[in-house]
Amino acid sequence: MASVWLVLVLWIFVNALIKVIQASSCAQIHTPASVVLAGSPVSVSCSIEDDCPLTKGKDFRVAWKINNHFAPSNLSYQESNRTYGLIIPSLLDTDTFIQCAVCEGENCQIVNGVQVKARYPPPIPKNLSCSLNLTSKRFLCQWDPGQEMSDIATEYTLHIFRVMSGSKKVLSYKYVIPYGAHVYLIPRESYPLLSKVEINVTAVNVLGNATSETLKLIPIETAMFDPPEINRIEADAVGCLNYSWSLGKSQQWLTINISLELRLKTVNDRQNKELVVAFTEKPRSKLNVCDLFHGTNYSTTMRVKYSSLSKWSEWSEWSDPKIAATVMKAPSGSLDTWLKVDDQNAQLYWKPSENFRANGWNLFYTVESMEPKKILCVTQESHCFFNLIERVEKVYLRATNAAASSNHTEVPVYRNRGLGSVSCSSNVHPQSETSVEIEWGGTPASLSVTGYVLEWRSLNEMPAAPLSFTLMDKNISSTILTGLRPYQPYEVSIYPKYDKGIGIPCTLVAYSIQKASSVAPVLNTMREYSNERNGTIRDGIEMMLFVIPACIGLSLLVFVVFACFGKHERVKMCLWPIIPDPANSSIKRWTTTDSMQGMPPFKEDKEPVLVYLSHFSLLDLDEKEPFKSDYVKENQWSHHIDSCDESHSSFQTCVRCDSELDRDSVPYATVLFEGPYQNHSSCPPPYVRSESTQPLLGADDPGSPPPYENVSPRGSVSKVQRFTAFPQNSTEENEELWEEFPMLRSLEITDTDHI
Numbered sequence: 001m002a003s004v005w006l007v008l009v010l011w012i013f014v015n016a017l018i019k020v021i022q023a024s025s026c027a028q029i030h031t032p033a034s035v036v037l038a039g040s041p042v043s044v045s046c047s048i049e050d051d052c053p054l055t056k057g058k059d060f061r062v063a064w065k066i067n068n069h070f071a072p073s074n075l076s077y078q079e080s081n082r083t084y085g086l087i088i089p090s091l092l093d094t095d096t097f098i099q100c101a102v103c104e105g106e107n108c109q110i111v112n113g114v115q116v117k118a119r120y121p122p123p124i125p126k127n128l129s130c131s132l133n134l135t136s137k138r139f140l141c142q143w144d145p146g147q148e149m150s151d152i153a154t155e156y157t158l159h160i161f162r163v164m165s166g167s168k169k170v171l172s173y174k175y176v177i178p179y180g181a182h183v184y185l186i187p188r189e190s191y192p193l194l195s196k197v198e199i200n201v202t203a204v205n206v207l208g209n210a211t212s213e214t215l216k217l218i219p220i221e222t223a224m225f226d227p228p229e230i231n232r233i234e235a236d237a238v239g240c241l242n243y244s245w246s247l248g249k250s251q252q253w254l255t256i257n258i259s260l261e262l263r264l265k266t267v268n269d270r271q272n273k274e275l276v277v278a279f280t281e282k283p284r285s286k287l288n289v290c291d292l293f294h295g296t297n298y299s300t301t302m303r304v305k306y307s308s309l310s311k312w313s314e315w316s317e318w319s320d321p322k323i324a325a326t327v328m329k330a331p332s333g334s335l336d337t338w339l340k341v342d343d344q345n346a347q348l349y350w351k352p353s354e355n356f357r358a359n360g361w362n363l364f365y366t367v368e369s370m371e372p373k374k375i376l377c378v379t380q381e382s383h384c385f386f387n388l389i390e391r392v393e394k395v396y397l398r399a400t401n402a403a404a405s406s407n408h409t410e411v412p413v414y415r416n417r418g419l420g421s422v423s424c425s426s427n428v429h430p431q432s433e434t435s436v437e438i439e440w441g442g443t444p445a446s447l448s449v450t451g452y453v454l455e456w457r458s459l460n461e462m463p464a465a466p467l468s469f470t471l472m473d474k475n476i477s478s479t480i481l482t483g484l485r486p487y488q489p490y491e492v493s494i495y496p497k498y499d500k501g502i503g504i505p506c507t508l509v510a511y512s513i514q515k516a517s518s519v520a521p522v523l524n525t526m527r528e529y530s531n532e533r534n535g536t537i538r539d540g541i542e543m544m545l546f547v548i549p550a551c552i553g554l555s556l557l558v559f560v561v562f563a564c565f566g567k568h569e570r571v572k573m574c575l576w577p578i579i580p581d582p583a584n585s586s587i588k589r590w591t592t593t594d595s596m597q598g599m600p601p602f603k604e605d606k607e608p609v610l611v612y613l614s615h616f617s618l619l620d621l622d623e624k625e626p627f628k629s630d631y632v633k634e635n636q637w638s639h640h641i642d643s644c645d646e647s648h649s650s651f652q653t654c655v656r657c658d659s660e661l662d663r664d665s666v667p668y669a670t671v672l673f674e675g676p677y678q679n680h681s682s683c684p685p686p687y688v689r690s691e692s693t694q695p696l697l698g699a700d701d702p703g704s705p706p707p708y709e710n711v712s713p714r715g716s717v718s719k720v721q722r723f724t725a726f727p728q729n730s731t732e733e734n735e736e737l738w739e740e741f742p743m744l745r746s747l748e749i750t751d752t753d754h755i
Contacts, residue, residue, distance in 0.1 A: 026052035027111040029100050035152070037207050038118040042091045046100035046112060048082040054102045054109055063108055065099040091118045121208030122154045123147055125201045128212045130186075132193075132223040135250040139191050139219055142183040143201050143212060154205045158184050160191060161198040177201075193220045194256070217312050225304050225316040226251055228260070233300065233324035240290040241324055245302060247283045257282055259308040261315070262289060267297040267323060268361075278308065295328030295360030295401060328360035330404030335397055337411045338453055338469045340502075341388065348411065349383045349469055350397060360401030369395050383466065388413060416501030422452070422494050424506040430513040433486040439478040440494050440506060449474045453495040453502075456481060459509070460488050484512050 031044045046062060048055060062084040064071040071086060079085050086098065099113035123146030130141040141158065148154055156177040163170055173190045191197050199215040226248030234242045243262065246252060260279040277289055292298065301318040333356035340347045348367060352358075367376045367384050369392050376395065377384040388395075396408040422440050429437040438454065452472045458465040472479060484490060490510045496503035521539050 026054055026102060027100055029098075029112040029114050031098075031114050031116060034115065035117045035119055035206060036091055038094070038120055039090050039092060040118075042088045042096075042098075042116055044086045044088075044098050044100075044114060044116075045079060046084045046086075048084075048102065048111070050082070052102070052111075054104070054111070058104055061103050063101045063103050065101060065110070065113075067093070067097055068099075091116060094118050117151075119149060119152055119205075119207055122203035122205045122210050124210040125156070125182075125203055125212040128199065128201055128215050130199060130215060130217065130219070130222055132219045134223045134225065134254070137188060139186040139188070140183065141186060141199060141201075145182050145203065149205070152205050152207070153179070154203050155179070156182070157202045157204070158186070159200050159202065160186065162190075162192060162195060191219050194218060218310075220256070221306050221310045221312040223306060224314055225258075225306075227317045227319040228302050228304050230300060230302055230319055230322045233322055235325060235327050237290070238327045238329060239292045239294055240288060241292060241298065241300075241326060243287040243289070243300070243302075245284070245287065247304065252283065255282060256306075258304050258306065259313070260287070260302060260304050262287065263301050263303075263318070264289065264292070264298045265300075266293065267299050280308070292326050293357060293359065294326055295358065295403065297323055297325045297361070299323050328401055328403040331359050331363065331399040331401055331406035332357045333406070335399065335409045336469075336471055337397060337409060338455065338471070339395070339411050339413065341413060341415055341417075344387050344389065345385070346388045346395075346413075347383070347385050348395070348397070349467055350409075351382060351469075356399075358399070358401065360403055363399050363401050366398050366400065366405075367395055368398075414501045417504075419498050419501045419503040420496065421504035422496050422506050424508070426494065426506055426508050428492075428508065428510040430511060431480060433512050434484050435480055435482045436484065436490075436510045436512055437478060437480045438492055438494070438510065448498055449496050449503075450499060451497045452476065453497060454479060454481075454492065455495070456490045456492045456510070458485060458488050459491055481510075486512060487514055488512070 026049050028047045028049070029044065030047075031042065036042055044064075046064075048062070054060065062076070062078075064076050064086045066088070075086055075088065077085050077087070084100070088096075088098075094117065096116050096118070097113060098116060099110050101108040101110045103109075125143040125145055128141065128143040130139060132139050145154070145156070158175040158177060160173040160175075161170055173186075175184060175186070177184055196216060196218050199217075200212050202209055202211045228248065229246050230243060231246060232244040236242050241264075245260075247254060247258070257280050260281060262275075262277045262279070264275040264277070266273050273293070275289075275292075277287075279287055281287065299321045300323075301321045303316045303318050305313040305315045307313050334353050335350045335356060336353045338349045340349075350365070362380075364378060364380045365382075365384070366378050367386065368374060369376060369388075371392070372389075376386040376388075393413050395411045395413060397411055398408050399406045424440075427439040429439070431437050451474050453469055454472060455467055455469040457467045470479065470481075481490075481492070488511075491507065492510050493505040493507045495505045
């Protein structure tokens with residue numbers, strides 16, 4: 001079955017191939033042009049071959065297809081026996097495929113075809129312009145070709161026409177532009193610098209041509225000059241400046257008239273005037289500018305072009321500025337003044353009026369009185385403070401420069417300041433970041449108001465900002481203050497002026513327009529921000545940064561105080577333990593708790609240890625001075641102590657205590673010798689009796705302690721025996737008594753052989 005399908009497919013393919021081969025050799029198709037002008041008619045003819053297998057012995061007809069669609073029958077016709085034609089009245093499609101087909105019944109076989117393109121003539125070149133480079137003397141022209149067709153070549157031709165001077169002969173130059181270029185550099189011999197020429201560009205393709213508008217110009221008009229140079233400036237007369245100038249170095253060969261502009265601007269002058277003066281001069285000529293301010297610095301720049309009347313001429317860049325000053329003369333005009341008098345203290349402020357001219361620089365001002373003749377102050381500031389005597393009714397102000405002084409400005413002294421005031425229902429309307437409008441309403445009680453004085457100063461400047469003021473007519477009830485610092489508060493006062501004095505002011509605070517901060521506030525700062533805030537702002541975090549640490553510190557202090565009071569005994573034992581004072585101590589019965597009171601805790605050793613006396617005093621007693629203590633009795637020693645060896649130079653005593661008794665003992669003792677200790681010539685001294693009221697060792701009656709054994713003084717000390725209180729008692733009884741008298745137990749001397 002598979003082989004049958006394969007044979008069938010092969011038969012169909014071969015049959016179709018045979019038909020194509022037969023059809024390809026059946027007809028010839030022809031059209032007058034494969035590219036036609038869009039919208040023009042197109043004719044196509046198809047000639048059927050005599051040996052065409054599709055037509056032999058068959059009844060056939062010829063049909064036409066346009067872009068795979070059958071053409072209407074009224075567009076086709078038969079030219080001859082086997083030639084057929086097709087006429088398309090207007091071809092608009094840019095690409096059209098026309099085919100010729102041989103049909104038998106409804107079965108049509110395409111036998112040939114042709115493609116016809118509809119195209120347009122080249123677009124008209126636009127924006128033709130030419131410019132002359134005076135440095136290289138190159139004349140360059142360029143244009144806009146418009147929308148070009150990529151499959152049709154377009155050729156451009158540049159034409160130049162010039163009229164020879166002194167004749168009517170016209171010279172023409174033709175330059176074919178390289179393919180793809182839309183700019184051309186015209187050779188120097190083809191154009192004059194100072195004569196008129198006509199230039200146009202023609203575009204040509206297979207369908208037609210188009211020519212640009214003709215450009216009529218003088219080549220030098222199109223030149224862009226380099227900035228000129230100001231060589232020298234001189235002030236040769238009052239209010240005049242003379243200039244010497246030249247073209248740029250690469251253009252100094254030109255000698256034609258040039259259009260110039262001088263731009264003069266005052267430097268560091270309140271007038272801030274700018275003046276532009278036009279000239280038409282030849283290079284290296286001198287220029288003179290007058291009617292300038294006297295004694296004023298001017299910054300001057302210059303630019304040039306070929307002609308101020310030509311639409312092709314362009315100005316050069318401005319030259320580098322040069323500064324020069326006009327000749328000075330005495331200041332002219334008057335000064336606006338504002339005098340404030342309080343008793344004999346006067347404050348005078350002034351500023352230039354509209355007609356004031358400094359006519360120089362480094363001005364200084366003099367304030368003086370005529371009656372009496374006295375100079376009150378000389379300053380370069382715009383204000384002056386001085387004292388006025390009662391009879392001075394006017395002061396005079398004059399300005400002085402290096403040339404001379406101005407006329408006096410008369411300033412009347414008004415001492416009456418209790419006159420009527422303006423209504424304080426004033427309104428402030430911010431106009432911008434640097435200006436506000438001030439309005440004041442109502443009319444003063446007196447109609448003799450001659451004008452108003454508006455003064456203001458910034459409240460944020462330290463030291464205090466200088467005062468500014470302005471004088472206004474009596475009919476004005478509002479004004480706009482300009483030149484304010486952005487986002488700053490200003491104190492504004494409005495004074496009415498009368499014929500004989502100044503009225504009470506109305507004072508208010510004004511702000512310019514504020515807006516949201518430009519930047520977010522920084523949280524780790526403790527100062528007030530003023531930059532980029534566009535107003536007055538204060539951070540709440542500043543108070544928090546102060547309050548939180550203060551609260552934490554106070555809480556810690558309270559905690560420590562309560563802890564100390566709650567653990568008073570423990571703190572006292574750690575910081576200042578109680579140390580007994582031997583001179584003020586007495587022997588009594590101690591309990592374990594009492595003996596440990598006020599002593600630092602210690603870790604007990606399991607084994608008995610030797611405890612040495614922490615304080616052992618040896619006192620020498622003169623033989624001639626008897627014991628005065630009532631507690632000391634002679635012959636109270638229970639055992640004689642042998643004489644001491646005179647060769648011994650020191651007296652050593654070791655007190656041995658058991659570990660069990662050591663807890664209740666206080667390791668100190670005082671031994672009193674009857675004779676000089678250093679001589680060792682006397683017997684062991686008796687103990688000074690303690691102030692203790694406890695019963696002594698071995699006593700029957702607790703109220704009457706037994707006498708110590710008294711040892712008579714001798715020239716030498718015999719061998720010391722061990723101190724013992726009651727040798728007749730047993731060891732157990734002695735131990736019980738020692739427990740009740742731990743201090744006496746500490747005085748027990750053992751191992752007397754080593755003393």
